[in-house]
Amino acid sequence: MDISRIAVVGCGTMGGGIIQLAAQNGLEVVGVEASEPALDGARARILSGLESTAARGKITAEQAERARSAFTLTTDLGEITEADLVVEAVYEDVELKKRLLGEIDRLVGPGTLIASNTSTIPLVILAGATSRPEQVVGMHFFNPVPAMRLVEVIRTPVTERHCIDSVTGFAAALGKSPVLVNDVPGFVGNLLIVPYLLDAIRAYERGVADMESIDAVISLGFNHKMGPFRLCDLIGLDIVHDMAASMYEEYRDQRYFPPPLLKQYVRLGWLGRKTGRGFYTYDD
Numbered sequence: 001m002d003i004s005r006i007a008v009v010g011c012g013t014m015g016g017g018i019i020q021l022a023a024q025n026g027l028e029v030v031g032v033e034a035s036e037p038a039l040d041g042a043r044a045r046i047l048s049g050l051e052s053t054a055a056r057g058k059i060t061a062e063q064a065e066r067a068r069s070a071f072t073l074t075t076d077l078g079e080i081t082e083a084d085l086v087v088e089a090v091y092e093d094v095e096l097k098k099r100l101l102g103e104i105d106r107l108v109g110p111g112t113l114i115a116s117n118t119s120t121i122p123l124v125i126l127a128g129a130t131s132r133p134e135q136v137v138g139m140h141f142f143n144p145v146p147a148m149r150l151v152e153v154i155r156t157p158v159t160e161r162h163c164i165d166s167v168t169g170f171a172a173a174l175g176k177s178p179v180l181v182n183d184v185p186g187f188v189g190n191l192l193i194v195p196y197l198l199d200a201i202r203a204y205e206r207g208v209a210d211m212e213s214i215d216a217v218i219s220l221g222f223n224h225k226m227g228p229f230r231l232c233d234l235i236g237l238d239i240v241h242d243m244a245a246s247m248y249e250e251y252r253d254q255r256y257f258p259p260p261l262l263k264q265y266v267r268l269g270w271l272g273r274k275t276g277r278g279f280y281t282y283d284d
């Protein structure tokens with residue numbers, strides 16, 4: 001199936017990145033947000049993303065110009081009806097996602113595919129909230145979306161082959177490297193990275209070393225681009241917390257239990273780069 005028109009529901013860190021990426025690759029995109037202020041923030045982030053991508057020479061000034069008119073943003077979910085594919089990218093909240101997927105399912109035609117960018121919620125729970133579980137798939141992009149090459153394509157036992165092929169082809173057309181993964185909580189990426197991030201926070205809580213030192217060990221000793229605290233700030237501490245809580249709910253394994261410090265920072269509203277303060281402080 002040829003995907004040329006997409007809708008993205010939730011235009012935050014991930015949804016905004018998906019809209020930018022799709023628009024700069026010549027697709028028509030409708031982005032849906034919950035409120036006008038959120039919409040304004042999303043527009044500013046997408047336009048600044050296009051500008052910096054062009055400034056780095058990754059796309060031409062003409063591509064950036066075309067992309068600027070290829071996307072529209074709205075608070076009206078009713079505007080998604082013409083999409084070939086709807087990508088849901090709202091908060092990692094199972095009830096919110098189930099409700100929205102049910103609404104999306106009622107609004108779009110029978111051929112439309114529905115994807116969720118969930119990090120940890122079992123796809124079967126979301127697929128079960130629709131009347132078309134065979135056409136619901138996971139499209140797990142990585143942050144920042146325009147730069148990171150991986151997309152985990154998640155299939156449930158009932159996902160139809162044509163749906164997997166269309167979404168995989170779509171991810172490849174966006175310049176990504178899709179990897180097909182089965183529907184287990186956390187898939188591959190977060191199954192491995194979430195316990196690592198939580199272990200780093202617990203190591204700090206136990207006084208093993210300060211955050212800078214733990215980050216330095218990982219980036220200098222293992223050649224990672226950034227250590228676990230910088231990575232938490234990039235992902236968003238609320239998202240790290242919600243991923244951990246959702247995986248703990250599934251596995252009941254202490255490795256996934258959100259550490260108290262993470263919870264406290266989230267309650268303070270210190271969510272990482274997006275709020276200017278997380279484990280570190282960001283002036284820009």
Ligand SMILES: NC(=O)c1ccc[n+]([C@@H]2O[C@H](COP(=O)([O-])OP(=O)(O)OC[C@H]3O[C@@H](n4cnc5c(N)ncnc54)[C@H](O)[C@@H]3O)[C@@H](O)[C@H]2O)c1
Binds near residue numbers: 096141
């Ligand atoms: N941040 C990451 O590094 C990352 C990476 C991969 C996947 N994810 C997943 O992507 C999803 C989104 O994460 P994010 O980091 O972009 O979160 P975010 O908080 O930056 O954005 C979520 C957006 O959803 C919007 N929203 C909430 N309710 C809505 C509704 N009813 N209708 C329309 N929009 C609504 C919010 O206004 C917000 O802008 C989550 O499921 C998360 O687990 C995040």
